[in-house]
Amino acid sequence: MPFHTAVRLLIVDDHPLFRQGVRWSLASEDDITVLNDVASAEAALEWMEQIGPSQEPNVMLVDLNLPGMNGIELTRQIRRRYPSMGVVMLSRHENDEQAFNALRSGAAAYRSKDIKPKDLAAMLRRVARGEYVINDVVEEPRVASRVLTQFRNLPQTVSSAEADFPVFSPLSDREIEVLERIASGGSNKDIADTLGISTQTVKNHISSILRKLSLNDRTQAVLFALRRGWIETPTEIKQGAAAMEEEE
Numbered sequence: 001m002p003f004h005t006a007v008r009l010l011i012v013d014d015h016p017l018f019r020q021g022v023r024w025s026l027a028s029e030d031d032i033t034v035l036n037d038v039a040s041a042e043a044a045l046e047w048m049e050q051i052g053p054s055q056e057p058n059v060m061l062v063d064l065n066l067p068g069m070n071g072i073e074l075t076r077q078i079r080r081r082y083p084s085m086g087v088v089m090l091s092r093h094e095n096d097e098q099a100f101n102a103l104r105s106g107a108a109a110y111r112s113k114d115i116k117p118k119d120l121a122a123m124l125r126r127v128a129r130g131e132y133v134i135n136d137v138v139e140e141p142r143v144a145s146r147v148l149t150q151f152r153n154l155p156q157t158v159s160s161a162e163a164d165f166p167v168f169s170p171l172s173d174r175e176i177e178v179l180e181r182i183a184s185g186g187s188n189k190d191i192a193d194t195l196g197i198s199t200q201t202v203k204n205h206i207s208s209i210l211r212k213l214s215l216n217d218r219t220q221a222v223l224f225a226l227r228r229g230w231i232e233t234p235t236e237i238k239q240g241a242a243a244m245e246e247e248e
Helices: 016-026 041-050 071-081 096-105 117-128 133-139 141-152 173-183 188-195 199-213 218-227 235-247
Strands: 007-012 032-038 059-063 086-091 109-112
Touching (some): 007 016, 032 117, 041 071, 071 086, 086 096, 096 109, 117 133, 188 199
Parallel strands (some): 007 059
16 A cells, blocks of 8 residues: 655635635545645745745645746746645646646646545645656547657747756656666666666666656556656657557
8 A cells, every 4th residue: 555644735726715615625634734725826935935844735736827927837936946845736627738738847736626525635645645646637548649749849849938947857867767768678688788787776766767656567657758758759659659640
């Protein structure tokens, strides 16, 4: 069973009724504490600066469509200043463009606001444990294909204003190297020989990758990383994605 982590939550949404509704829906969850709720990104950052490290939330529930600084920009700021905090992003309607932007900003989860209270509580717990729940959104083939294409074209589409915010990845540089070689079809021995490390070290890196991403096998890890632009897309996978797009 996964280890248990109590959720210390900050809610950021400009609708008072929604903030109160989230508080009410989570009131019966003994392991979830709502520390505060604020109406804007600016108020969230100001509050975070005023509290001590021992009082910090470990999960932030953020509305994507905030007035002023939006949820995407707030998530970028939070991921830079408080890298251990998980961000759950909510939107009125789920779509692949918003999923892509949420992924890039470093959100750990993305859902529409019609999520059921029990599902929200479960998602908050997973994010508090360090999991990335956002991969559930891009499992639909049409959405996955679109998001993969956008990541593949990312170097050409990133604006100068966004250049300071690279695609977020929880993996180390060495773990990224291992994933790249897995994506190219390398065995553990091949990877070890190429990187000049032992096969046991390769296995340790793979175990670490799967643990960080809460995935079960190396194939899932490669697809997860490809969809997020953490690794280069091998030629054969690019061709497959192009074929998928032509069929749509």
